[in-house]
Each structure stands twice: as C-alpha cells, then as structure tokens.
Amino acid sequence: MTAPTHAPPAKPLRQRPALTACALALLSACAVGPNYHRPSAPVPDRFKEQQGWKPAEPREAASGTNWWSVYEDPTLDDLEKQIDVSNQTLKASEAAWRQAVAVVSQARASLLPTVGVAATAQRSHEPAGGGVGTTTTSGGTTVTTGATASSHPLNQFELLGTASWDVDIWGKIRRTIESDVANARASEAELAAARLSAQATLATDYVELRVADEQRTLLEQTVTAYQRSLDITENQYKVGVAAKTDVITAQTQLEGAQSQLINVGVTRATLEHAIAVLIGKPPAEFSLPAAKLGEATPVVPTGVPSDLLERRPDVAQAEREMAAMNAQVGVAIAAYFPDLTLTGTYGWASTVLPGLLRAPNNLWSFGGSAVDTLVDFGARAAQVRQARAAYDEAVANYRETVLTAFQQVEDELATLRILEQQYQVQDQAAKSAALAAQLTLNQYKAGTVAYTSVVTQQTIALGDAQTLLTIRQNRLTASVALIQALGGGWQADTLGKPDGTAAKLAAAGRGQTH
Secondary structure, eight states, rough: OOOOOOTTTTHHHHTTTHHHHHHHHTTTOOSSSSSOOOOOOOSSOGGGTTTTTTOOSSOOOOOTSOOOOOGGOOOHHHHHHHHHHHHHHHHHHHHHHHHHHHHHHOOOOOOOOEEEEEEEEEEOOTTTTOOOOEEEETTTEEEEEEESSSOOOOOEEEEEEEEEEEEEEHHHHHHHHHHHHHHHHHHHHHHHHHHHHHHHHHHHHHHHHHHHHHHHHHHHHHHHHHHHHHHOOOOHHHEEEEEEEEHHHHHHHHHHHHHHHHHHHHHHHHHHHHHHHHTTTGGGGGOOOOOOOOOOOOOOOOOGGHHHHHHHHHHHHHHHHHHHHHHHHHHHHTTOOOOEEEEEEEEEEEETTTTTGGGGGGGEEEEEEEEOOOOOOTHHHHHHHHHHHHHHHHHHHHHHHHHHHHHHHHHHHHHHHHHHHHHHHHHHHHHHHHHHHHHHHHHHTTSSSHHHHHHHHHHHHHHHHHHHHHHHHHHHHHHHHHHHHHHTTTOOOGGTSSSHHHHHHHHHTTTOOO
C-alpha cells in the first residue's frame, strides 16, 4: 500500500479536503464505554451533634483563608505559613501531582499525528561480474538481467517527511485522557489532603507544646509552694511542734514535684523537634520561646452534611479516582474494536545531491492499516470485567470515605460538647481544691491538723489543676481536628484551577533551593 510513486506535488494537495473531512468524521465518533455520573453516597440531613447544641461564638475558617487564624496566635500563624514553602512531604506530593499533569499532556498528544523528518545519504558498490543473472522469457525473446561485466559506485540521497496518526475512532485515547485527567485531579486533592494534614499536625503539636509550657509554669509554682511548706515544717520541727516524719514527707513531696518539672522538658523538646521537621528545618536550628496557651477554644460552624462532600479533599480524591476507573472501563471495551493507523511520506530521492529538491525527484506515499484481534480466548472480556470490578471497588471506597468523614465530624462535635461540660465542672473542682489546700495549710500552722492532711490536699489540688490543663489541651486539639474534618476551608471546585492547592504550592516553592 505504501510503494513510492513519482508524482507532481500538486496531486496530493487535491486530496486534502477529502482527507480532512474523513478525519473530522472519524474524530466525531462516539467513545465507547459508560459516561461518568457520580454515584450516590449516604448523606444525612443534619449532623446528630447539632441537635440541641450550638457552639458559642463560632468562628469561620472560610475557604481561601488561613484557617488557623481563628486561634489568634501570631507564632502559630508564622509557623503554618512555612508549611507550604519548606515541608518536604508536601514537596514530594506536589512533584507527584506534576507527574500526573505531565501524563495528561502525553495522553492528549496521542490524539494528534506524529510528524517527523528523515534524511539519508548512501553510497554502495557491487563487484564487477559478481551479479547473478536472471533470465525471463516473453513473446519468444529471452532477456538476461542482473549480471554485469563491470559496475560503478551508486549514490542515493533521500529527504522525506513522515507522518503517522492513530485515529481514535472508538474513543480509546479520549477515555485514557479522561482517566488521566481524573487521576491528576485526584493527585491534586491528595496533595490538598496532605497539606491539610501537615497544617493540622503542626497546630496540634503547637497546642501540646504550649500545654507543656503551662505545665512547667504550674509545676514551678507548685515547687515554690512545696518549698514554703517544707520551710514551715522545718521551722516547726526545730521548735518541737512537728515530727521528723513531717519534714521527710514535705521533702519527699517537693522532690516529686521537681521530678515532674524536669520530665516536662522531655515532652517539650520532642514537640519542638517535630515542629521543626514539619517546617523543613533541622531540630538543632529551631527553637520556640515559652508562651502562654490561649484561653478561648474556637469552634467553626459545621453547616449541612452535604457541604462536606465539597470541603473534604480526601472525599474529592476518592470521587476523582472513581471517575478515572469509570473511564478505564471504556478503554477496556475499546479493545474489542480495530485500531486504525494512517501513515504517509512525502519527499525527494535522487542519485545526486545537487537538484535533490526538484519536482522529478518527488515521491510520496499514503496508506492505512486496521488491526483487530479475532480470537483471544477471553482476554479482552477478562480485562473489561477487571475494569468494572476496579470501578466497583472505587465506588465502595468513595462511599466509605464519605461515611468516615461524617463519623469524624460527629466525633469531634461530641468531643467538644462533652469537654465543654467537663471543663466547667473541673474548673470549679480545681478552684475548690486550691482553696482547700490553702485552708488546710493554715490549720496545720495553727496546729489543728496533721501534716498528712496538708499533703493530701496539696496533692489533690495539683492533680485537679493538671487535669484542668489537660482538658484545655483536649478541647483545643479537638477544635483543630474538627476544622480538619470539615476540610479546613478547602473547596473541591478549586481542582484543576490556577488558584488551586497545587498551583499555590508550586508558586510558594518557586525560588527555593531544590
């Protein structure tokens, strides 16, 4: 079909309208396989924990804003902004997203012809008399060819343009592109989820570090109070109104508090190191001065459950993976139909280089091939079944992701509601315990109670104060977890847009040393 033929260059030009019409007709053919429609997922009308409970003064972590700003902590704000620039996990996820985008570009290029050029120059020589003659008989005349008494070197020069086009009649390439685009957007959603996870982890570590600072302050105050108690006991022992055991008990109590104070340093150092890694710094080059923990516990409005499908990046990722698997069903079905490939060449060939591009040296060829499998013993049918099963798996994963998202929101709403009630009770308990410890110490000074009563009340007061601090920590970390469960202000409609998560991270990382 592709034998070279000498012809004027104008002849193939007259065929171009017909070829163009044929190509347009082929490209307009429908793609085989199912078109994607997002399957339903179990979505409740409202969150269970919204009934009969409304968070006081909720603060909005709106889309496009820094959600951690609701905590009104300048240090946290500065740390969170470094996540986009320096976090190595995000850099890896962003690179994976760029790979997925490049795959889309490669797939789209398959829709268009591949055009190339080839230039050859060859010089050959056959030995004199070395040919083997061929004899043919026609009309009583015998002709012998191929055997020569002498020969000369033969030159051959060619300049050819080539083109090859896999015509996407059945939509195999278009379905592949559809799948690759969905995978790229799933990768972008995965990047957004990794970003949100890093931000939430940093916020949680920061809260726990500030709790360690508060714990240190509490224990320092306790050590000071226990030291005063020891001094009082020693003075009373010296004048003979207290027993030696009281002094030993006071000393033991002081040393126990000092031990706890030292141990807080381990927790704080570990958290400081974790924050350093999250912002892409060696722990040895990073430190945070001690500061107080904020009193307020912000709670973002939850909205309606259906909003969660658009605000959670992991839900968007699962949905895009489902769309990609649906397109792969079409790719598998397209294997039942023949592949059509069009090829063509146009150029010049001559035995001498000067004048190579003259019209008499012109040659061209055009052809096509259709390839189909007649018998494969069920291989294509198995591929289709595999693709459909992969799609069903993606649907199940998507619905499970949605259910998990609702569970996480309900968990954090319930945690915040219950911890708010517990905090109110524990706050009063801590105040009562502190007052009881002070009154008991005064009674001991007056000689009306034994020192064991002082130790008991001081131990209760310290335990209640530490419990109250732990509840404050749990409320703040639950608040962070709720914002993360709600998507952190992220929106699914940013996928594939220039202002999306991946574009922001790419812009943030530009200019950095790689």
